[in-house]
Amino acid sequence: MVKSAAKKASNLFVWLILGLLFVALAGFGIGSFSGGGSRVGEVGDVEITAEQYARALDQEIRARIAQTGQPVTLATLRAQGIDQAVLSSLVARAALAHEAQGMGLSVGDAEVARQITQIEAFQGLDGAFDRESYEFTLRQSGLDPADFEADVRADTARSLLQLAVVGGLRPDVTLTETLVAYQGETRDFSLLTITEGSLPTGLPAPTDAELEAYYTDNPQRFTRPEARRITYAWVTPSMLMDSVPVDAAALRALYEERANLYRQPERRLLERLVFPDAAAAQAAYDAIIAGDTDFDALVAERGLTLEDVDLGEVARGDLAPEAAEAVFSDTESEIIGPVQSALGPALFRVNAVLDASEVSFEEAEEELRAELASEAARRVIDDLRDPVDDLLAGGATLEELAASTEMVLGQIDYTPVSEAGIAGYDAFREAAQAAQEGDFPELLELSDGGLFAIRLDELVPPTLPPLAEIRDEVAEAWRATALREQLAARGEALVAQLATGLAFEDLGRVETERQVRRQDFIPDAPPTLVAQVYQLAAPGDVVLVPGAEVAIIARLDRINAAARDDASVQILTQIFEQTVAQSIAQDLFEAYGQAVQAEAGIRLDQSMINAVHATFP
Structure with missing residues (x-):
């Protein structure tokens, strides 16, 4: 039972070790940390060595370089507090190792051997574990087999401890159901759209006084940045280009060089279906003419697709002589054949005829001259x-x-x-x-x-231009503001009419939206429309949603509970179950780790930490 649990849970830690294993060490002087005195700290009886800390920092730097494609230095990490996060991670691992040792958690040599022999980097060409590759890879990384095997054993023990703490957690059903009910709910509602055309008097042009006032009240809108x-x-x-001379002979030579582009022979868009012999091709042709089948069906019967038989754009010279004569001399038929093609007896289908074309030198001269x-x-x-x-x-x-x-x-x-x-x-x-x-x-x-x-x-410096210089800009901004205000005012007047007993449908043309989810978006509507509809409490409630170019009055028609038998809701339930479980497990394990650290005691050597930092460029 313990062995099975270790197998499931230790993979993460094994791959973590492998990630550290293949980090190049020489460039940062990590090899200089050796001996029992080279440690940056202890948690209980477990040491955090300077070598481990340097490797973890190096791995973080390399990961960020791979992610951003930009140079990253230790100074960059320290400015963001990442070095503290890396050290905290090592402290947490050491605390778990201390707790596992205290509980007597460990795994046997057989399990350690099984995990190591399954690592691809240690396998030979035949896929089997290769001792020489194993020792060579570790040696290249500055490790010896005993240290690496000890790391695998320790990480597996930590994984057993983690499973014991959070492995059996299950999210509270009530919480999951509440989240699913909230996110899976949909709503039906009706919309009345108010546009500029809905305004009784339209939008008048601004007066000089209105523009002056708008300009004065909104200087930030028109101030030019520094x-x-x-x-x-x-x-x-x-x-x-217009002043450099172009040699006429060079123009003519370039035209002749591209003659195949400017002089196109007649071409046809063809499909070709090849048969094993002439009799089979003739039988297929007769069946098409009789209406018993068609070209597409014959292609499918042969286990082919239309892409398989498509020849694309074909000129006469691209086909065998007999096929070329049959295809290009027939201007009426869609199906041509049977004829002998380069691959054997075949039927051709003509999809389009592209007439011969020629662009004269005079027509191409301007383009060639520009080039x-x-x-x-x-x-x-x-x-x-x-x-x-x-x-x-x-x-x-x-x-x-x-x-x-x-x-x-x-x-x-x-x-x-x-x-x-x-x-x-x-x-x-x-x-x-x-x-x-x-x-x-x-x-x-x-x-x-x-x-x-x-x-x-x-x-x-930032400058506010005089009104005379930007009058059109100010007028456009005034119009946008005035339109939004008048659309909102018209909407408020219509909502007031609803309060007097007027039916929603009597206000104008009504559109309906059905089964709308919280995260959905209604095209050409204010972006907050759906969110505001979801704030309505009961069917029949209305809300006015103003926008820049339209205002919308929305009426809630129906609240649809999440359908438990719907496939999308079932997927949503699974996602919430997993997310809630992971969140609870993370919080619980973090609290457990902090308690273990507090009980075991943490001792850090700042001088050694500084020494590790000094080895990085």
Whole structure:
């Protein structure tokens, strides 16, 4: 019985050991910790060695690097308090090991051997345990078999203790049922949508006084964020394309090189079904003509799919001569055959006919010229790189750069939301964000092959533009606010009519929603609609849900209890049972671990902890 429990529960700890096993140790000087004095702490009679702590930190660093793809250092972990979490985890493991020892929990050599021999890293090419691979792998990680086997034995004992504490937990039925009833409930409700067209007088245009008041009352809506005033010089291939010469002979050569793209022969979209002999092919064809079967049915009878017989777009030269003549000379039939194909007697189905086409040189010239001009412009820019670098190195300003080269001068008040012109390039945005006043301009590259250099002139503080400059923007914002307010006011008036006895259906066109769950979303409705419907207490209750472009009056029609025999509700029940059980087990085991630690006593050596930290770069 104990052996079976250990088998089920120890896998997690064994794989934890394996995760630690394959961490490279040399890079962090972990091998320098050895001997009985190299310990960072003790819990009861169980030591936490410096080597264990260093490995755990190293594993955490590597896991975060794998997760984020970014460099991670010990300083980063310590700034986030992760080093304390790692040490606390080791303390908890040591406390459980101390408690297991006190209880006499352990496993025999046979169980330890069974677990080790099942680890794939220790197996040879034949899949069997290989002693040499086992010892070599451990040696590469700075471990010896005795230490590793002791770790497996200790972790298995800890797993037995964990099973004893939380293995038999079952969630309270009442709690699970309450959660399922809450989450599995659905509601039926009716909706009356109020739009701008529902307003009796429509939405009037704002007066000058209204715009002035709105502008004054809402300065935060129109204040421009802090900007970085940047002067830049740049050049891109598109700027030079019209000025670089393109050789006429090169245009003609490129056209001829792509003749197969510009001159397309007649093609057909074909499917081909091959038969073992001509008689079988003829019998299949006769059955199709007689209406006894069809092409799709024949394909299925052969155990094939339409993808298996699809030839795609086929030209005459792609088929065997006899098949090509039959397929391309028949302009009427859908089924053609039987004819001899490259694979034997076959029937062809014609799905579409693509007429021959030709794009003349004159028609393709503009496209070809743009391509060659772009390539030529890139070469001009490449030739420009070194002279511009030399000018910048000699102290030339961006204004002088623009005056003496093909580069164009510009200025922008850049903010993180800027997208126009050069701000549409990621390289410029990164450089603009990083620029500091006083930096010397540096030549950088754009994604399309262009070049640019920038200078940060000043930081422009947040500014509220005059109303005259942003009148249209203010008018649009005023209109949005006014529309929301008037839609809500119209909704309140209609709700008031319901209080006088008017029927819900008499207010306007009503739509119904059925079996709506708490997490559902109603398209084109305010996002809080479903949540507010679920706040209604009884059928017949109504709620007004205002929105930016519509307001909705919702009436609760029916509350549907969770259907216990529904498959989705049964799955939900299982999920809640597992979640509640795991949550209770985690809380209980954490409390148990804290009690064990308090009873056993924890002693940490801060100087040794600092020494481990010092071995990390």
